[in-house]
Amino acid sequence: MQLEQYSLNYVVKSFLIDLIKAIDINNPHSQLSLSNLSLQLSTDTDSFVYKTPIFEQLKINSPQLKNLLTQKLLTLFEENYSYGDFKVKINSSHWLEIAVCDPEGICGTGGILNQWLNNLSRVTKINIIKQKNNSNKTEKKAKFIYYYTHARCCSILTSAHKQNLIQLNNLDFKINDWYWQKTKDINFNSLNFYKGYESKLIRELVIIIDKIEANKINYLTSLENLTQKILDVEKHCRIWGKVLKNNKDISLARLALIMIALKYYQALIYAQFSLELPSEL
Numbered sequence: 001m002q003l004e005q006y007s008l009n010y011v012v013k014s015f016l017i018d019l020i021k022a023i024d025i026n027n028p029h030s031q032l033s034l035s036n037l038s039l040q041l042s043t044d045t046d047s048f049v050y051k052t053p054i055f056e057q058l059k060i061n062s063p064q065l066k067n068l069l070t071q072k073l074l075t076l077f078e079e080n081y082s083y084g085d086f087k088v089k090i091n092s093s094h095w096l097e098i099a100v101c102d103p104e105g106i107c108g109t110g111g112i113l114n115q116w117l118n119n120l121s122r123v124t125k126i127n128i129i130k131q132k133n134n135s136n137k138t139e140k141k142a143k144f145i146y147y148y149t150h151a152r153c154c155s156i157l158t159s160a161h162k163q164n165l166i167q168l169n170n171l172d173f174k175i176n177d178w179y180w181q182k183t184k185d186i187n188f189n190s191l192n193f194y195k196g197y198e199s200k201l202i203r204e205l206v207i208i209i210d211k212i213e214a215n216k217i218n219y220l221t222s223l224e225n226l227t228q229k230i231l232d233v234e235k236h237c238r239i240w241g242k243v244l245k246n247n248k249d250i251s252l253a254r255l256a257l258i259m260i261a262l263k264y265y266q267a268l269i270y271a272q273f274s275l276e277l278p279s280e281l
Contacts, residue, residue: 006116006123007209007210007212007213008100008209008210009039009041009050009213009214010213012050012086012098012100013037015086015098016039016052016096016098017037019073019088020054037052037057038053039051039052041206041207041210042097045200046194046195046199047099047194048099048113048202048203048206049097049098049099050098050100051091051097052098053094053095054094054095054096055069055094073096074089085112086098086099086100086112087099100112100113113188113193113202114187114189117186117188117202117256117257117260118185118186118188120209120260120263121180121182121186121256121259121260123260123263124176124179125176126176126263126264126266126267127176127267128212128217128268128270128271140220141273142269142273142275142277146223146227146277147281148281149231149265150265150278151278151279151280152230152231153230153234153258153261153262153265154173154279155280156239156258157255157258157259158279160239160255165252165255166182166252167180167182169181171279173266173279174276175270175276180259182256186252186256187249187252187253188253188257190247190249191250191253191254191257197236198254198257200232201229201230201232201233201257201261202257204225204226204229205264207222207225208222208226208268209264219271219272220272222268223265223272226261226264226268230258230262230265233254233258233261239251239255
């Protein structure tokens with residue numbers, strides 16, 4: 001599977017194109033494709049909402065045709081898509097909004113975010129090509145906080161492996177050479193998808209993977225943001241003790257989220273610094 005197929009942007013685009021192609025209004029939209037559909041993640045940090053100026057992209061100027069398309073889009077969506085996977089609406093600026101989770105963060109069993117995170121958890125190799133414009137003049141050394149963050153993730157996953165909570169193929173944590181040998185899906189729906197530290201880490205992963213696909217990623221900015229989100233989860237979202245005893249699903253989902261984040265963290269570090277960080281300080 002190609003890397004772009006793991007982007008949430010790709011998933012939402014595919015859904016939207018299928019939805020639009022199911023509508024027949026003189027076929028003004030028939031040429032819409034994954035490559036020419038513009039979709040952007042909302043700046044609202046407490047949601048997973050993509051938006052697009054759909055009428056501009058379909059070259060629809062007639063108010064009557066806009067209203068007809070709006071009605072058909074919403075009706076078709078309500079008839080064919082279960083609550084919790086997507087929600088669509090036309091906002092006051094006539095942009096189409098596609099929410100991956102509803103405003104309360106309820107995604108339902110088997111929801112899109114749950115599926116997407118499970119797909120990411122199966123990825124064993126992540127290849128990010130080093131940008132050609134990274135010159136020696138601007139290249140910096142990896143900061144200590146990167147070493148610390150990497151080591152904390154490795155330590156958490158190692159502890160979980162030794163306690164038989166998870167099964168890793170090895171404990172070396174060499175880039176693209178380690179993975180979680182899980183046999184069934186993780187219940188990511190046990191996490192907080194609405195606000196909170198888990199949600200912010202998931203959103204950061206969404207942003208990073210979308211930018212990798214679009215070849216618009218700034219490695220240092222992404223590393224800074226991902227570092228903070230990982231450390232926030234590590235500090236505030238408990239895995240052991242009462243959480244593990246009372247709700248193992250939450251512990252496993254948090255471990256899987258850390259594992260996914262570490263995979264991309266390693267790839268970004270290597271792309272920026274040509275460096276593999278040690279698993280211990």
